[in-house]
Amino acid sequence: MNGGFVSLFGGLRLARPERVTDALFEELELERKRKREQEGEGEGEQEEQEEEGEEGEPPLEDQYVKLVVLDFDGTMTMTIVPRTGKRPPLLNVTSDKVDLFKRMSKQNHIDNFGGQEAVDQWKVLLQELIDHDIEVRILSYGKKEAIVHALEEVGLADYFTTFDAELGNLVWGRDTPPLLDDDQAHKPFVLGTWMDDFNGSKLWAGEVIFVDDDPYNIDAPERGDDNFGVAPILAGGHARLHQTGFYEDTIQWIRDLCGLTPEDNV
Numbered sequence: 001m002n003g004g005f006v007s008l009f010g011g012l013r014l015a016r017p018e019r020v021t022d023a024l025f026e027e028l029e030l031e032r033k034r035k036r037e038q039e040g041e042g043e044g045e046q047e048e049q050e051e052e053g054e055e056g057e058p059p060l061e062d063q064y065v066k067l068v069v070l071d072f073d074g075t076m077t078m079t080i081v082p083r084t085g086k087r088p089p090l091l092n093v094t095s096d097k098v099d100l101f102k103r104m105s106k107q108n109h110i111d112n113f114g115g116q117e118a119v120d121q122w123k124v125l126l127q128e129l130i131d132h133d134i135e136v137r138i139l140s141y142g143k144k145e146a147i148v149h150a151l152e153e154v155g156l157a158d159y160f161t162t163f164d165a166e167l168g169n170l171v172w173g174r175d176t177p178p179l180l181d182d183d184q185a186h187k188p189f190v191l192g193t194w195m196d197d198f199n200g201s202k203l204w205a206g207e208v209i210f211v212d213d214d215p216y217n218i219d220a221p222e223r224g225d226d227n228f229g230v231a232p233i234l235a236g237g238h239a240r241l242h243q244t245g246f247y248e249d250t251i252q253w254i255r256d257l258c259g260l261t262p263e264d265n266v
Contacts, residue, residue, distance in 0.1 A: 060235060063206030065134055065258045067198060069191060072140040072147050072173075074213035074244045076122070077112045095142025095173065101149050109153040118247050119154045125251050126159035128260050136160065137170045137194075139187055144173035186228040187217055195233070206235040209257050211250055213242045 073079055073094040081090040081104065093112050095101065104112070113119050129136050138160060140147060148168030151157040160170040172179065172190065179185050191210065195203040210230045212218060218241045219229035231239040238257070242250045255261045 057204050060206045063204050063235070065209055066207045067194065067203060067209075068129060068134060068136045068254060068258070069194075069208065069210045070136065070138050071212040071214070071217065071242070072138050073142055075211055075242045075250070076138075076247075077150070078114050078244060079112070081108045081111050095140060095146040095150070098143050098146045098149075101146040104153075106153045109150050112150070113154055114245065114247055119156065121247065121251055122156060123159070125254060126156070128255070129258060130159065132258065132260065134258055135170065135199075138172065139190055140171075140173045141179070141187075142173050143175045144168065144171050145175060147171050147173055187212075188228055188230045188233055191230050192233055205233065206238065208234055208238060209254065210234060210239045211242050211254070212239075213244050215241055 070076060077093070079091075079093050081093050083089055090108070093100065093104070093108075101109075110116055110119060113122070126136060136159065138147060148157060148160075148171055151160060151168060151171070157168055161167050162169055174180065178190055178193065187210075191208070195208060210218075212230075215229075216223075217229055218239050219231035220227045229239070240250065240253055252261070
């Protein structure tokens with residue numbers, strides 16, 4: 001059993017690496033800016049475009065978060081489950097493995113979320129968001145069937161279910177449209193369709209926040225046309241690279257951007 005595993009599921013806290021998520025996001029933002037300049041988009045022209053915005057778009061300071069989009073594997077979960085006795089831990093516990101998720105015990109699923117404390121903190125946050133009319137959706141390249149099963153096992157499924165709807169109707173995976181219908185579909189495409197029609201209205205760039213543990217799902221300007229990150233379609237700082245295991249940091253970030261943190265504590 002290695003030290004990282006003990007830190008995740010024992011009494012010890014993971015040591016924070018030097019390259020934390022916020023620093024990496026700033027680095028990605030700088031790379032995007034450099035790329036724009038190289039392509040001939042001057043700073044002044046870019047700032048003018050951002051200032052004007054789309055027709056009918058309110059000023060950024062007047063926009064408030066209406067939709068929180070979460071990745072699942074590695075963001076809400078640890079993708080590793082401890083085992084008792086001499087057996088090694090169960091690795092690669094990801095939602096593309098539906099049969100595995102259904103064989104896991106309730107405690108296995110709780111452990112995969114980082115323990116009961118993590119589950120309880122998600123419950124508090126999700127209830128706060130619902131109380132403030134902020135919708136939370138899961139968008140994953142895993143399988144919805146596995147994700148909803150895991151959420152139900154730990155008592156989180158109801159937070160991703162709208163009134164009088166099928167359990168987990170706010171969960172999207174590779175086994176649900178539009179990802180199911182198109183092998184080339186990616187998270188920015190799905191998010192863009194949601195923003196174009198969110199419960200009958202349009203969402204602006206400052207009204208959505210997104211969390212994922214994969215940097216390529218945040219921003220990858222070096223990939224050019226194959227950049228499948230969501231940051232370019234959201235307001236600056238509204239896409240967060242999550243560091244697996246530090247769920248408290250991400251929960252606090254969500255609370256801050258959604259205006260749930262008292263001003264004295266910001």
